[in-house]
Amino acid sequence: MRAVVTDGTGGPEVLSVGEVEQPQAGPGEVLIEVRATAVNRADTLQRRGMYPPPKGASDVIGLECSGVVAALGPDGDGGPVTGAGGAPLAVGDEVCALLAGGGYAAYVVVPAGQVMPVPAGVDLVTAAALPEVACTVWSNLEMVAGLQQGETLLVHGGAGGIGTFAIQLAHHRGVRVVATAGSPEKLQTCRELGADVVVSYRDEDFVEVVRGLGGADVILDNMGASYLGRNVTALATEGRLVVIGMQGGAKGELDLGMLLGKRGSVSATSLRARPVEEKAAICAEVVAEVWPMVADGRIRPMVHGTMPLEEVRAAHELMEASGHTGKIVLTL
Structure with a gap:
């Protein structure tokens, strides 16, 4: 699958788009076909070798995404796979997700509790700018x-x-x-x-x-x-x-x-390294308490601009120059 790969550590020049093996959803996990991801300051630190992913997480950069549910891993209890807040998930659902890594790719696997519905009134690409913030x-x-x-x-x-x-x-x-x-x-x-x-x-x-x-x-x-x-x-x-x-x-x-x-x-505090259960609890509260404020317009997702994944170097340069307001979104 298509993904951003790194040639060692260093400046934005170490980033390029290449091919990596597609992940598979395990028990309690969701495979998302990524439509967009967003650039975070932590991504630039990871690129420089200063913020490695937690044990077991994807080496591909990217802490959030939006997309469509492509597959569901088996539930440990044999019941339906549920996302943040307890709503059942189904193939084809439009979602956004908080990730430990892997967002700069065509597909990503994420624990089901970190998969959130897209807030009402928000388009799928813009939704990529929401989970991490x-x-x-x-x-x-x-x-x-x-x-x-x-x-x-x-x-x-x-x-x-x-x-x-x-x-x-x-x-x-x-x-x-x-x-x-x-x-x-x-x-x-x-x-x-x-x-x-x-x-x-x-x-x-x-x-x-x-x-x-x-x-x-x-x-x-x-x-x-x-x-x-x-x-x-x-x-x-x-x-x-x-x-x-x-x-x-x-x-x-x-x-x-x-x-x-x-x-x-x-x-x-660091969000990325918290246990899956803690991140699921945070996502559930966000769905219950914050998404209604996004849906009714009290909170507006702030997107500086969108770039195709192939322009990831330019996106990182913009981030490090602090030349943006709000989030920088990469589209697939």
Whole structure:
């Protein structure tokens, strides 16, 4: 089958489209004929040899997809194979899925609990931009940080895939949202999506802005080490910092005295390496709680643009140049 293959590790030039063996669905698994996949920052790290797939996962890059159910593996109990939320799956169903790997390919196998219906009103290609951001944002803001109505959320990288989704979800749940971005156009996008306050990380100090608002109850951070100290300073009393990326490095210095004084917490999470059962539980909550917000238009999937799979190098270059707003989608 057609898939993106890598010639060693390195820059986008190591990527090309070739032929690999088609996977087969085992017990409790679903084979999806992929129509589209989306590019994530983690994909670029895997390409560079810095984010290997979990044991047993496909070596093909790609953490999400949309497509059509092509085959169902046998259920361990002999009953129907059910997707996220418990709905039975059938060959021909249009679905999207959260993956541990394998999305940049014509077919992918995924545990049934990570297969989700396409939200009403969303076309099949656009649906490829939803699983990773929806599951990441929901699991971190709601399940880890316990974000509450009336609190203040600081989102770093507000114009990216995660950021645009987090702004919309928090806004429609009655949260005051502060978002950082690097250009006037991206700051305006954040405003349009529901950010109450926007901060240019090139020209302003987000710490001073957020402290002027009383501090952030929750911070969703994709930078890691370079922002660690400043994020802790920006936290409100009993604030929660959730680190989901390391664009600014992996090792930082933590002022425990300040954190203790604020009765704050720091969490670092990775969605990809979680057990299948945990990811299935997250997907089920996303279907129940988030998909209705997508279906009625409160949350809009943000797609910067689509490219054919053969242009995967250009897609990675665009991602690493931060020249996009929302998600970059590859079509098959």
